[in-house]
Amino acid sequence: MGIQKIKISDKDFLEQYINFNISHRCVICEVCLKSFDKGNWAVKKSIGIEIISQYIGMLEDTAMIYCSLKDKSKEKSFFKVLNDVFINEKDNYKYSSKEIYKELDELEKINFDVFLKKINLPTRVEILKLADSSLIDELGGSEQAKKQYEKETAGILKNIKEMIGNRFKTRDGKSLNLVKFYNKIKHGSIFVNDKTNEESIYFPVKVKNLDREGKEVLMEAYNLICSKKASLEKLVNQMKILSDDLINLLGNFFRYNYKT
Numbered sequence: 001m002g003i004q005k006i007k008i009s010d011k012d013f014l015e016q017y018i019n020f021n022i023s024h025r026c027v028i029c030e031v032c033l034k035s036f037d038k039g040n041w042a043v044k045k046s047i048g049i050e051i052i053s054q055y056i057g058m059l060e061d062t063a064m065i066y067c068s069l070k071d072k073s074k075e076k077s078f079f080k081v082l083n084d085v086f087i088n089e090k091d092n093y094k095y096s097s098k099e100i101y102k103e104l105d106e107l108e109k110i111n112f113d114v115f116l117k118k119i120n121l122p123t124r125v126e127i128l129k130l131a132d133s134s135l136i137d138e139l140g141g142s143e144q145a146k147k148q149y150e151k152e153t154a155g156i157l158k159n160i161k162e163m164i165g166n167r168f169k170t171r172d173g174k175s176l177n178l179v180k181f182y183n184k185i186k187h188g189s190i191f192v193n194d195k196t197n198e199e200s201i202y203f204p205v206k207v208k209n210l211d212r213e214g215k216e217v218l219m220e221a222y223n224l225i226c227s228k229k230a231s232l233e234k235l236v237n238q239m240k241i242l243s244d245d246l247i248n249l250l251g252n253f254f255r256y257n258y259k260t
Contacts, residue, residue, distance in 0.1 A: 010077040011258045017082075018250050025054040025061070026243050029236045036229055041198045048226030049185060049201060055235045056182040058242060059097075059167045062160055063087045065246060066104075067095050069119040069253060078257075089168060089179050097167040104161035112150055121249070122256040124150055130255045153252075156245040163242055180205045194223060201226045 032047045039047070068082040087095050107115055113123040122130060124146040131145065139145045167178050184190040184204060192202040202221040210217055225231055 008079070010079050011254075013077075013079045014250070014254055014258065018247055018254060022061075022246050022250070023243050025058045026236065026239050029054050029232075029239060033229070033232065033236060036232070041227065044227035045193070045199075045201055048228075048232055049191060051232050051235055052224065052226065053182060053185045055239060056167070056178045058239050059163055059178070060087050060182075062242060062246065063095070063097055063100055063164055063167070065250070066100050066119070066160065066164075069121070069249075072120050072257065087179075097164050101161055101165050101168075104157055104164075107154065107157055107161075112154070116153070120257060121153070121252055126256065127252065130252075152248070156249050159242065159245055160249075163238070192219070192221065199225050199227045 029051045032050055036044060036047050064082055064085045064087060067085045067087075068078055071081045071085075072078050085095055087097065089096050089098070091098070093099065113125075116123050127149045128136060128142055128145060136142060136145045139148050169175060190204060192204065194200040194202055200223050202219075202223055204219045204221040206220040208218040208220075
């Protein structure tokens with residue numbers, strides 16, 4: 001296996017990204033779920049760990065896509081921008097979940113078309129030029145089509161905001177760092193089995209030294225349910241909805257920025 005120099009147009013890459021890459025994580029999770037009932041507790045927990053890992057990874061994909069929509073320009077390809085984006089959860093970092101969340105939280109307070117231009121999406125008037133006339137007629141005319149576009153796009157951006165928020169806070173608003181244990185899963189497969197519960201796993205976020213007797217390692221960890229099928233199915237369904245939203249959003253981005 002060697003490094004090869006290849007060429008691909010930005011348009012072709014984005015088309016592939018929409019039709020294949022975005023759904024990649026969902027496909028993996030769906031295949032895992034099909035094997036869930038066939039395994040013992042270790043298999044089920046491993047499947048749960050993989051699905052949780054893919055879920056967190058998809059949240060990072062989403063953050064990267066949002067940043068790439070913003071940074072795309074005539075001088076910058078979507079492919080290059082996406083490849084260079086690095087999501088860092090440090091406060092006030094340009095590419096962080098918190099900063100993206102803040103921006104999307106301001107959506108209701110600013111002009112919708114202004115926000116669309118900010119992320120290189122067609123405005124309510126511009127989308128009409130890209131839509132089939134039959135669809136516009138089906139929706140009841142231009143004004144209704146513009147309202148439908150705004151409703152759908154605002155809904156997608158709201159879902160993206162809420163999903164990205166899951167990276168750094170719990171449902172009750174408390175601090176959460178999914179990134180730390182996601183990295184520990186990717187690099188080293190670091191997690192600890194909860195022997196008292198057949199469904200849960202400990203994900204360390206901070207590992208301390210041995211105790212005074214030199215026998216036990218102290219740690220701070222999240223305890224997550226990993227092998228409860230209903231919970232995993234819920235995560236995968238959230239991923240499917242997010243995947244469809246991203247495909248819709250990038251589809252409009254593609255038609256607007258890569259006109260034939």
